[in-house]
Every structure is written in structure tokens, then in C-alpha cells.
Amino acid sequence: MRGLRALLSSPLMFAFLVKRLANAAGVMLAVAFIAFMIFRFVGDPVELMLNEQASQAQRDELRVRLGLDRSFVVQFGTFVLNAMQGDFGISYRNQQEVFTLIVERFPATFELVLMATFLSLVIGIPLGVYSAIRHKTLLAQAIQFVSVLGISLPSFALGILFILLFSVTLHWLPAFGRGETVMVGGWSTGLLTPSGRMALILPGVTLSLFQITLVMRLVRAEMMETMRTEFVRFARARGLSDHAIHFRHALRNCLMPVITVTGLQIGNLIAFALVTETVFQWPGMGMLFVQAVSFVDIPVMAAYLIIVSFIFVSLNTLVDLTYALVDPRLRQQAVAGAGHGT
Amino acid sequence: MALKASALRRFLASDLGYSFKSSPMAVSAFVLLVLLIASAFLAPWISPQNPHDLSQLFIDKAEIPPIWAQGGEWPYLLGTDPQGRDVLSAILYGTRVSLIIGLAAVAVSMAVGVTVGLMAGFFGGWIDNLLMRVADTVLSIPTLLVAILVSALFRGILPPAMRDPFAAIILVLAIALTGWVQYARTVRASTMVERRTEYVLAARIIGVSSARLMRKHILPNTLTPVMVAATLNLGLAILSEATLSFLGVGMPITQPSLGTLIRIGNQYLFSGSWWLVVFPALHLGLIVLAVNLLGDWLRDAMNPKLR
Numbered sequence: 001m002r003g004l005r006a007l008l009s010s011p012l013m014f015a016f017l018v019k020r021l022a023n024a025a026g027v028m029l030a031v032a033f034i035a036f037m038i039f040r041f042v043g044d045p046v047e048l049m050l051n052e053q054a055s056q057a058q059r060d061e062l063r064v065r066l067g068l069d070r071s072f073v074v075q076f077g078t079f080v081l082n083a084m085q086g087d088f089g090i091s092y093r094n095q096q097e098v099f100t101l102i103v104e105r106f107p108a109t110f111e112l113v114l115m116a117t118f119l120s121l122v123i124g125i126p127l128g129v130y131s132a133i134r135h136k137t138l139l140a141q142a143i144q145f146v147s148v149l150g151i152s153l154p155s156f157a158l159g160i161l162f163i164l165l166f167s168v169t170l171h172w173l174p175a176f177g178r179g180e181t182v183m184v185g186g187w188s189t190g191l192l193t194p195s196g197r198m199a200l201i202l203p204g205v206t207l208s209l210f211q212i213t214l215v216m217r218l219v220r221a222e223m224m225e226t227m228r229t230e231f232v233r234f235a236r237a238r239g240l241s242d243h244a245i246h247f248r249h250a251l252r253n254c255l256m257p258v259i260t261v262t263g264l265q266i267g268n269l270i271a272f273a274l275v276t277e278t279v280f281q282w283p284g285m286g287m288l289f290v291q292a293v294s295f296v297d298i299p300v301m302a303a304y305l306i307i308v309s310f311i312f313v314s315l316n317t318l319v320d321l322t323y324a325l326v327d328p329r330l331r332q333q334a335v336a337g338a339g340h341g342t
Numbered sequence: 343m344a345l346k347a348s349a350l351r352r353f354l355a356s357d358l359g360y361s362f363k364s365s366p367m368a369v370s371a372f373v374l375l376v377l378l379i380a381s382a383f384l385a386p387w388i389s390p391q392n393p394h395d396l397s398q399l400f401i402d403k404a405e406i407p408p409i410w411a412q413g414g415e416w417p418y419l420l421g422t423d424p425q426g427r428d429v430l431s432a433i434l435y436g437t438r439v440s441l442i443i444g445l446a447a448v449a450v451s452m453a454v455g456v457t458v459g460l461m462a463g464f465f466g467g468w469i470d471n472l473l474m475r476v477a478d479t480v481l482s483i484p485t486l487l488v489a490i491l492v493s494a495l496f497r498g499i500l501p502p503a504m505r506d507p508f509a510a511i512i513l514v515l516a517i518a519l520t521g522w523v524q525y526a527r528t529v530r531a532s533t534m535v536e537r538r539t540e541y542v543l544a545a546r547i548i549g550v551s552s553a554r555l556m557r558k559h560i561l562p563n564t565l566t567p568v569m570v571a572a573t574l575n576l577g578l579a580i581l582s583e584a585t586l587s588f589l590g591v592g593m594p595i596t597q598p599s600l601g602t603l604i605r606i607g608n609q610y611l612f613s614g615s616w617w618l619v620v621f622p623a624l625h626l627g628l629i630v631l632a633v634n635l636l637g638d639w640l641r642d643a644m645n646p647k648l649r
């Protein structure tokens with residue numbers, strides 16, 4: 001809270017805050033423009049919504065009702081205003097409101113991404129620490145090699161191989177679906193039923209593998225760097241145990257970038273979840289999007305693009321602002337330089 | 343040939359060549375990659391069957407398991423699919439498609455990215471601002487999403503008869519649309535440094551034009567990180583292509599890439615024909631692994647901090 005007050009009281013920081021938010025808004029506007037162009041120019045919405053026998057009068061009437069007779073700028077403005085209120089139109093395929101369709105599917109994707117993030121930290125950090133402090137041992141080098149292996153096999157291929165091994169051959173885990181779900185205050189969760197938890201294991205592990213290697217490599221690099229610093233040498237001179245040096249001093253210094261990358265990656269995980277969801281027939285937003293792509297269901301595609309980009313841009317902005325709060329050195333650079341990418 | 347041999351000898355005598363020779367990982371990754379590439383491009387001569395020639399397919403040879411499993415049959419080393427197509431041949435032909443698309447995507451991204459980076463870094467000012475703002479916007483949407491949308495939209499615009507012939511070009515564009523940003527940023531950063539050096543200033547004083555200055559003086563000094571990025575991105579491009587084809591917005595069944603083969607094999611996952619999906623998946627993993635190992639080595643070898 002003190003940081004926040006400092007942020008608002010210092011003119012430089014306030015300028016940074018405004019600039020960063022304006023930047024995010026600009027990017028969202030660009031995304032909305034792309035979505036609008038897709039909406040407007042890929043296929044004629046009137047042709048897609050009416051059947052062959054519709055008369056010219058009916059066509060014109062629909063054109064007016066959809067606002068397609070108005071100027072380009074007015075149409076774009078209406079599109080943005082509607083999108084901000086969560087109105088993305090009606091799905092061409094099943095005639096339901098697009099926003100409701102996506103919101104219904106959100107919990108499934110969110111739980112999957114949460115599981116993957118959790119696994120990546122719980123597995124990635126210890127592996128990274130081990131391969132940094134014992135980097136000469138055979139095991140550490142084996143871990144390093146397996147991590148290259150992990151990013152070389154694409155997640156969908158890995159998912160299929162998992163299904164083949166654990167579902168088709170061993171019959172241990174379900175191959176598709178979410179299992180039984182319960183509604184908790186409008187949120188459908190699979191975490192509370194045994195079949196729901198079983199169903200989450202394979203997709204969760206599949207989605208997390210890339211993330212695990214990422215966290216592991218990051219922790220390893222940061223730890224190696226930190227172990228060479230003066231304060232670690234000083235801690236050693238004070239006679240602290242290896243355990244205390246590694247975990248209480250060195251690891252703590254590595255956690256900031258890990259948290260940043262984890263935060264930034266959540267947006268990417270949501271996007272990548274669409275591949276995992278397709279493999280495991282997981283009823284999330286991603287599967288909805290892939291189905292929309294194969295049916296050229298433009299409103300769903302446009303809405304998904306906007307929603308996922310919104311999550312992605314919000315996270316990036318939030319991480320940037322947090323960084324400026326935590327590390328004053330970054331303020332100057334952040335004011336001058338560009339934002340984070342992937 | 344003599345020229346090639348001397349270039350090879352010169353490479354092996356250089357610092358990079360020395361680092362290469364003393365890294366067994368790099369050498370084995372290189373040999374593996376050469377074998378994989380050679381087998382893919384020699385597919386018409388070395389594969390047991392032409393999987394696209396219907397006269398070579400026999401329906402009574404359908405769904406034969408790999409040769410070591412019960413019911414396996416020569417010459418179908420890795421088994422056949424339900425149309426009697428040899429899996430090994432399909433993989434070799436598919437690898438060729440995957441490699442061509444991956445290489446083309448990297449080449450296009452690199453050409454665009456290097457040009458943009460040079461311009462932005464050299465001219466600065468509003469050109470730099472504009473180009474980098476575009477780069478930021480491209481990166482503010484997850485890259486996979488951009489690629490899927492681009493391929494889906496192109497397919498939506500093109501009439502159905504045109505989709506299959508243009509599938510490969512669409513894929514290259516879809517991957518390159520986000521791929522160029524990394525090169526642009528790297529080249530821009532090094533160009534901004536080189537621009538202020540004395541040799542550039544000297545060349546400018548003797549009247550060298552901006553275009554020539556960029557191409558002949560600055561460009562060669564920015565290429566080291568570009569080569570590292572290109573190697574690592576080849577792996578990513580091949581994976582992107584496979585992912586898009588797997589999702590059904592990539593190569594059609596008539597010209598299958600490795601991703602398409604995995605997509606097809608996935609439909610037989612529960613029917614017991616495991617070889618239809620396992621071998622293409624492993625082959626894909628092997629190619630990307632070789633590229634990544636080579637890229638990792640190159641990055642470390644080119645990094646002066648690690649020497």
C-alpha cells in the first residue's frame with residue numbers, strides 16, 4: 001500500500017502509470033480493430049445469417065438492423081462499446097449469445113491453467129535448484145538434457161502418447177472430458193469430485209511440461225548467477241550451512257523473476273490450453289475456439305481473440321506496474337523502453 | 343566442391359569449429375539432423391513406397407503392425423494405415439513438407455525482421471517508434487493464437503478449391519507474422535550500437551549511402567545473434583506448423599505434414615493401431631530435439647561471456 005501511495009504521489013511514477021495504462025488501452029484497441037475487421041470483412045454477415053430464399057427486402061432490413069449501413073467509424077465505435085459491455089453478438093453455429101458461451105467454458109480452462117501453473121512451480125523450482133547447486137553431477141546434466149527433450153516434443157504429441165500409455169494401455173486415468181463437475185456459486189468445478197480430479201491429471205501434466213522446463217531453466221540460470229555473488233560468499237564466510245545459504249539466501253533472490261515469468265506465462269498457457277483441450281476433449285474456451293475455427297463461426301473467434309488478449313495484456317501491464325513498485329531502478333527504463341513480450 | 347571443402351576446413355580450424363569438435367552433443371545432434379534432413383529430401387528414392395501413388399497401395403495390406411510386432415510384414419517396417427499406406431514412407435514424405443515449411447517460415451521472418459530492425463535502429467525517430475509499436479502489438483497477442491487466426495481467416499477468404507494448393511504458403515505467412523519480431527528487436531539493438539561506432543562514421547564521411555551503409559557495414563556485425571535465433575526458431579517453426587496441422591488449420595490430408603499424420607493417427611488411438619500416431623510423433627520430436635540441441639550449443643559457443 002505504501003508503494004501504491006508513492007506511485008500516485010510522485011509525478012514521474014504517475015506519468016509511468018498513465019503511460020503504461022494508455023499503452024495497454026492502445027493495444028486493446030488495435031486488437032479490437034483486428035477483431036472488427038475479421039467480423040466485418042470475412043464473409044458477409046447478412047449472407048451467413050439468412051438462408052438462400054431471403055428476399056432483397058429482408059436482406060436490407062437485416063443490414064439496417066445490424067447497423068451495417070452506417071459509416072465504418074460508427075460501426076467500429078459501436079463494436080468497441082458493445083465489446084466493453086460483454087456483447088459480442090450471436091454465435092452463427094448455435095444461435096446462442098457468444099459471451100455466455102465463453103463465460104460458461106471459462107472455469108474449465110482456468111482450472112487447467114491453474115493446475116499447470118501449480119505443477120510448474122512445485123516441480124520446476126526444486127529441479128532448477130538441484131541442477132544449479134549440483135551442476136556438475138550426472139543427474140543434474142541428465143535433468144538438463146531431459147528439459148531439452150521436454151520442449152522438443154510438442155504438447156499435443158505428448159498428450160496423445162500419455163493417453164495411449166495411461167488410458168488405453170494401463171486404464172489408470174480417463175482419456176477425455178472433465179469427469180463429474182459441481183456448481184459452486186455459478187462456477188463449475190471439477191476439483192471437488194474424485195472423477196473430476198482424476199480427469200485433470202493428464203491434461204494438467206501435459207500443459208505444464210513446457211512451463212516446468214521454463215521455470216527449471218530460469219531458476220537454474222538465476223541460481224548459478226546468485227551463487228557467484230558477494231553476499232553468498234559472505235554468508236559462506238559467516239559459516240552458514242549449505243542448506244541455509246541455498247534456500248534462505250540464494251533461492252529467495254531468484255524468486256522475483258520466477259514470479260514475473262509465471263505471471264506473464266498465464267496468458268500464454270490460456271492460449272496453449274486450446275491445444276491440450278483439443279487433445280483431451282476438455283470442454284474449455286480453447287475447444288470452443290477450435291470448433292469455431294472449423295465452422296468459421298466468426299463472432300466466437302473474434303470474442304475469444306478479444307477476451308484472451310485482454311487477459312494477456314492485463315497480466316503484462318500488472319506485472320510491469322508491480323515491477324516498478326518493487327524495483328525503483330526499473331522506473332526510468334520502463335518509462336523510456338517498451339513493455340514485456342513473450 | 344573444392345570450394346566447399348576448403349570452407350569446411352576453414353570452419354573446423356576456427357574458434358567455432360573447435361568448440362564444435364569438442365562438443366560430442368553438438369556433433370551428434372548435427373549428424374542426426376543431417377541424416378533426418380537427407381532422408382526426408384531423398385524420400386522419393388529411398389522410401390519403400392510412394393504414399394501418394396494410389397496404385398502402390400494394397401487394401402489387403404491395411405493396418406499391418408510394425409515389423410517386430412505380431413503380424414508385422416516386410417517391407418512395412420513401421421506398419422501401415424487403414425488405406426494400406428506404409429507409415430515409414432508417409433513419415434519421410436511428411437518430414438519433407440514439415441521441413442520446407444519450417445525453413446521457409448524462418449527465412450521469411452528473418453528477412454522481414456532484419457530489414458525492420460535495421461531501418462528502426464538506423465533511422466531512429468518516428469520510423470523506429472512506428473515499427474516498434476507494431477512489434478509490441480504483435481507480441482501482445484499470444485503467438486499461437488495469431489497463427490491459428492491467420493490460417494483460419496485465409497482459409498475462410500479463399501474459395502475451397504484454392505485452399506489446399508495454398509495451404510503451405512498460408513502456414514508460412516501465419517508463422518512468420520509473429521516470427522519476425524524477435525529478429526527485429528535483436529538487430530535494432532545492435533544497429534543502434536553500431537551506428538555510433540567510428541567505422542560507420544568514417545564510411546558516412548566518405549559519402550557512403552545509407553542503404554549501402556546498412557547493408558555492407560552494419561548488417562554483417564549484427565548477424566551473430568540472428569543466426570542463433572534462426573536455429574532455435576527453426577525448431578519452434580516446425581512445432582508451430584505441426585500444431586496448426588494437428589488442429590486442422592494446416593496441411594490437408596492430400597499433402598500431409600508430420601502434424602497432419604499425427605492428426606490422422608489420433609483418430610485411431612482407441613482402435614489399437616498405436617503405430618499410426620506414435621512414430622510420426624517421435625520423428626517430429628527427434629527433428630526438433632536435434633535442432634534445439636544444435637541451437638543451444640550455438641548460443642553458448644557464440645556467447646563471449648561463457649568462453
